[in-house]
Amino acid sequence: MRRIGRAVSVGLRRSLPMAMAMAIGSLMLLDFFFDEAHINALGGFFLESTVIIVAFALLLGLLNVLTVHLRRIIKREGGWIYSIALVSIALIVIIAGIPGPESAGVTWIFDHIQFPLQAATFSLLAFFVATAAYRGLRVRSLEALAFVLTAVIVLIGQVPVGRYLGEFVPALKDWILNVPSTAGVRGIIIGVALGTIATGVRVLMGFDRPYTSERDSTQ
Amino acid sequence: MGFLSEVLGNLGIGEQQALMFALLLPFFPLLLIVNRRIRERGRPPLRPIPGYAELQEYLGEATESGRSAHVSMGTGGIGTGATAESLAALNVLEHVAAQAAATGLDVVATVSDPSLWPVAQDVVREARVAQGYPESNDPGCVRFVSSDKVAYAAGVMDILGHEDVSCNVMVGSFGDEFLLISEVGARNGLRQVGGTTSPQILPFVYPSMDQTLIGEEIFAAGAYLLGKTSHLASLAVQDWLRSAIILTILIGILVRSLA
Numbered sequence: 015m016r017r018i019g020r021a022v023s024v025g026l027r028r029s030l031p032m033a034m035a036m037a038i039g040s041l042m043l044l045d046f047f048f049d050e051a052h053i054n055a056l057g058g059f060f061l062e063s064t065v066i067i068v069a070f071a072l073l074l075g076l077l078n079v080l081t082v083h084l085r086r087i088i089k090r091e092g093g094w095i096y097s098i099a100l101v102s103i104a105l106i107v108i109i110a111g112i113p114g115p116e117s118a119g120v121t122w123i124f125d126h127i128q129f130p131l132q133a134a135t136f137s138l139l140a141f142f143v144a145t146a147a148y149r150g151l152r153v154r155s156l157e158a159l160a161f162v163l164t165a166v167i168v169l170i171g172q173v174p175v176g177r178y179l180g181e182f183v184p185a186l187k188d189w190i191l192n193v194p195s196t197a198g199v200r201g202i203i204i205g206v207a208l209g210t211i212a213t214g215v216r217v218l219m220g221f222d223r224p225y226t227s228e229r230d231s232t233q
Numbered sequence: 234m235g236f237l238s239e240v241l242g243n244l245g246i247g248e249q250q251a252l253m254f255a256l257l258l259p260f261f262p263l264l265l266i267v268n269r270r271i272r273e274r275g276r277p278p279l280r281p282i283p284g285y286a287e288l289q290e291y292l293g294e295a296t297e298s299g300r301s302a303h304v305s306m307g308t309g310g311i312g313t314g315a316t317a318e319s320l321a322a323l324n325v326l327e328h329v330a331a332q333a334a335a336t337g338l339d340v341v342a343t344v345s346d347p348s349l350w351p352v353a354q355d356v357v358r359e360a361r362v363a364q365g366y367p368e369s370n371d372p373g374c375v376r377f378v379s380s381d382k383v384a385y386a387a388g389v390m391d392i393l394g395h396e397d398v399s400c401n402v403m404v405g406s407f408g409d410e411f412l413l414i415s416e417v418g419a420r421n422g423l424r425q426v427g428g429t430t431s432p433q434i435l436p437f438v439y440p441s442m443d444q445t446l447i448g449e450e451i452f453a454a455g456a457y458l459l460g461k462t463s464h465l466a467s468l469a470v471q472d473w474l475r476s477a478i479i480l481t482i483l484i485g486i487l488v489r490s491l492a
Contacts, residue, residue: 150440
């Protein structure tokens with residue numbers, strides 16, 4: 015009796031999540047392709063449920079952040095001072111947000127701290143692009159040579175001085191951007207679309223099961 | 234064509250959706266057929282992808298040096314528009330986690346979307362259980378950094394700069410923050426493998442990474458790294474459908490030119 019119960023339990027643990035994933039996935043697919051009131055209503059319900067589940071996942075994420083940094087503080091691991099700062103600031107923002115996300119405290123924190131910090135961090139991108147370009151311009155292979163030549167032609171074609179060298183420079187730049195570059199981008203997009211479809215179909219058909227511990231039924 | 238449009242209109246399907254349906258529908262039976270064929274006849278030959286081949290070497294170097302490997306799974310999550318990229322990143326994490334569990338390598342995995350965190354946690358835990366080391370599971374090895382992209386980049390930059398990381402793997406959906414993270418890795422001399430699907434971000438990937446995975450190559454991780462039959466089958470189906478699309482484009486060009 016116990017063995018039967020265990021077998022049923024194991025079977026349910028394997029098949030129930032898969033059956034739910036396949037059923038709900040198929041429903042969402044039908045909702046996308048067909049415009050029918052009942053399917054639309056069910057699809058909308060599951061989409062709203064996703065938002066709620068993600069909100070709970072955000073709480074889990076916050077707990078993870080606090081766990082990692084509290085452990086660092088307790089064990090005095092490297093950078094534990096910064097962990098104290100992070101935990102303190104997290105608690106301050108949580109307390110400031112108790113009256114609501116639009117409260118004066120949260121608004122002030124975002125306007126005077128969060129957004130300026132974001133802008134400052136993103137401003138590093140300009141310098142990082144320059145260093146990345148310098149590293150990328152080292153000719154190590156045929157690909158790198160093509161990369162360098164293309165970059166030089168497009169750069170010169172973009173600036174006014176390119177036109178002084180000859181009309182063919184901006185024309186060549188335009189051709190590079192409109193023909194091989196666009197063709198390459200479209201090829202990548204087609205490949206990505208097929209890869210995305212393949213990933214979704216594998217989950218729909220139960221080949222991939224990221225929602226269980228048994229990830230693949232056909233290893 | 235008019236009749237077809239009318240039928241589709243009655244069913245509530247737009248023309249674009251009908252084209253997408255036409256692309257999606259063959260996948261199901263083809264995947265089943267090819268999957269079965271691979272199980273009967275064995276694994277088909279795959280073209281080498283240097284990114285995956287070199288990843289093995291980088292993980293080996295990290296193990297020998299006693300340092301850790303970092304896996305960034307991008308700023309997408311489960312249930313977002315980047316779900317496919319996130320699932321691809323999970324395949325890479327599964328491989329790295331399995332290698333780490335077998336060799337004692339420390340792994341730090343970071344996520345930006347909280348929906349990905351429990352799944353990534355489960356992947357790493359299962360890898361350790363499969364290798365027979367469930368007690369070595371460290372809940373802090375998978376870290377949710379921040380759902381804000383810039384804050385996520387700042388957090389990962391700190392990990393790469395101040396924790397003893399030897400190998401950095403970045404696979405998933407990324408925006409401009411990719412360059413912020415990868416440049417820190419490059420400056421610290423880390424061995425880096427990265428890939429994303431966005432054509433706007435790929436120019437950042439190529440100069441800052443040692444090995445680049447371009448576009449759909451990230452979706453091949455399950456086939457190349459884990460050898461999963463269904464992934465091998467879907468690679469074959471993708472190739473067939475790609476050939477069909479190319480043929481359709483060429484026929485369309487000919488018809489338009491001759492008409």
